[in-house]
Ligand SMILES: Nc1ncnc2c1ncn2[C@@H]1O[C@H](COP(=O)(O)OP(=O)(O)O)[C@@H](O)[C@H]1O
């Protein structure tokens with residue numbers, strides 16, 4: 001079973017819906033009615049040593065921040081506002097106290113910056129490495145919530161920022177290429193990504209986004225999820241995918257492929273959303289107000305699956321299916337985190 005099949009299996013066991021549950025398994029957050037006009041948003045994500053982080057190059061303060069960012073990102077992806085955090089900590093016996101204090105400081109600082117509060121958790125020994133699991137509770141007006149299921153044929157596909165940086169940063173750090181100033185944004189995207197919560201909330205409030213999710217497993221996989229839930233297909237234009245200049249140089253040094261990092265690397269934590277073509281100008285203004293350069297990367301079409309269109313040097317257009325070509329914890333039964341190093 002791969003990650004998706006495992007989640008699909010567990011979904012088949014779930015009993016009849018509770019009347020208050022608006023959205024269960026299958027979106028970035030569960031959505032529960034709070035009252036007639038507001039909802040609670042609930043999400044959980046885990047960081048496991050050697051799968052999600054490597055202590056050899058991950059400073060604890062940045063890891064604490066990342067633990068919060070990857071979680072509040074899912075609240076932003078529903079158009080909501082994060083409020084409360086629960087934290088489970090698993091530490092090996094004899095752990096380094098100063099490491100833990102720095103981690104906790106980073107975590108708490110990030111909570112404050114995103115406007116949320118640590119309200120509880122659990123603390124246990126872990127014989128094999130560190131692990132951290134957060135639950136975040138957020139809120140939204142009921143009509144502000146943006147689901148993965150709202151994409152319509154003709155919609156433009158948008159991303160909130162450059163792609164592939166985290167995968168590049170991770171590869172460079174793994175290879176010990178750690179001291180190039182121009183690669184700073186790449187290292188930082190892996191070590192300390194920033195969640196686009198403000199943008200998500202604005203998109204929810206304005207109603208401009210028809211469907212939305214965050215990019216954790218790479219565009220090829222996450223767009224496939226969004227398409228499946230919306231009953232549509234997608235066409236991506238390779239040349240429209242936003243990057244930054246140092247990516248190509250990093251790819252050359254790592255013998256990697258920039259395009260592969262962009263669509264399959266994962267952990268970008270940018271927002272992926274779809275909107276009507278007429279919304280372009282309003283979206284660009286909102287992006288600027290949030291300090292983000294939004295990029296339109298393709299269109300939603302009738303059908304299913306994700307196609308990547310690439311202009312070849314001889315002028316022909318290559319069409320490649322990239323559906324679910326991103327990160328999967330259990331692809332081929334591997335059960336290990338090797339995202340970004342696999343050909344789609
Ligand atoms: N072990 C599990 N039990 C129940 N639901 C799960 C489990 N793992 C994941 N899910 C649900 O499946 C959906 C997809 O999960 P995931 O791919 O981790 O989403 P995300 O990228 O937003 O974190 C989410 O709705 C999540 O809550």
Ligand SMILES: Cc1ncc(C[n+]2csc(CCOP(=O)(O)OP(=O)(O)O)c2C)c(N)n1
Pocket residue numbers: 045046050051052053054070170216217265266267327329337338339340
């Ligand atoms: C040491 C290390 N190896 C590999 C990776 C790459 N990696 C690990 S998990 C992941 C995908 C995102 O994590 P996941 O737990 O699937 O988040 P979710 O989709 O549930 O939000 C990636 C790209 C990493 N971050 N650190």
Ligand SMILES: [Mg+2]
Pocket residue numbers: 044045046
């Ligand atoms: Mg998850």
